[in-house]
């Protein structure tokens with residue numbers, strides 16, 4: 001098989017991208033676009049083989065802000081073919097406040113277009129059906145109404161049953177859930193639909209009471225997830241792929257931590273990109289740890305390629 005053919009495939013990330021307004025000097029605001037699943041798609045696109053497509057599935061409005069967001073997404077090389085346009089809705093927005101070096105966030109997303117991303121099961125089925133790897137997160141589930149969660153999860157369970165790689169980052173954000181019991185139950189339902197889980201140990205310890213990385217792995221294995229990579233900040237990542245030996249991959253050194261935004265997302269995207277390229281989980285995780293370390297050494301969620309470790313050059 002030709003190298004190019006072997007390296008062809010497609011990844012689909014599902015969730016919400018928001019307008020980001022960041023305070024800069026002189027009371028000015030700088031506009032950007034970000035959101036966990038979009039950030040993951042961005043890093044996947046940077047490091048996936050050239051023959052892979054990376055698509056983003058969400059919903060936006062028909063207004064100018066939505067047009068600008070779509071142009072931005074297209075400019076990153078992430079595909080927009082599965083982005084629905086909904087009349088009368090607009091993208092969500094958040095503002096980053098900087099006070100004495102500390103960041104805090106305000107969100108305007110309660111009526112965002114993305115909350116309707118799973119309202120059309122046929123559209124979901126077509127998009128998921130055309131992907132080899134599908135990524136979603138606990139934030140994707142948190143913004144959806146209960147029946148839309150069920151629509152999305154049933155399509156993902158179908159994808160899992162047909163042998164696709166379905167990847168879930170629980171990304172637990174209690175602020176987005178009105179009920180803790182429903183939050184835990186929905187995160188578990190998300191995990192059951194997945195074949196690969198990318199949790200952060202911090203979140204799992206806080207919200208599920210896991211005493212160790214090992215307990216996180218065992219809890220999700222029991223829910224039927226075959227492959228698990230537990231991210232644990234500066235402590236590195238622990239991999240449990242199927243029945244293979246459990247491996248620990250150390251974090252890469254960071255000279256100076258500037259902004260930890262997107263550490264987990266950049267890890268996710270570059271890890272999936274390297275798995276797509278045929279790396280072993282250990283190789284992919286070591287590469288992703290270097291990308292995440294570089295990302296937290298720079299400002300912003302989406303760090304330019306030039307500032308990141310060189311991916312494999314397949315041009």
Ligand code: ADP
Pocket residue numbers: 200201202231232233234236237251252253254257262263264265267288289290292293296
């Ligand atoms: P999240 O952002 O989802 O909470 P983590 O904080 O666990 O995720 O970070 C994801 C990855 O980023 C880690 O697995 C590690 O590779 C890298 N990372 C995070 N914090 C550090 C750090 N202080 N030093 C080096 N690498 C880090």
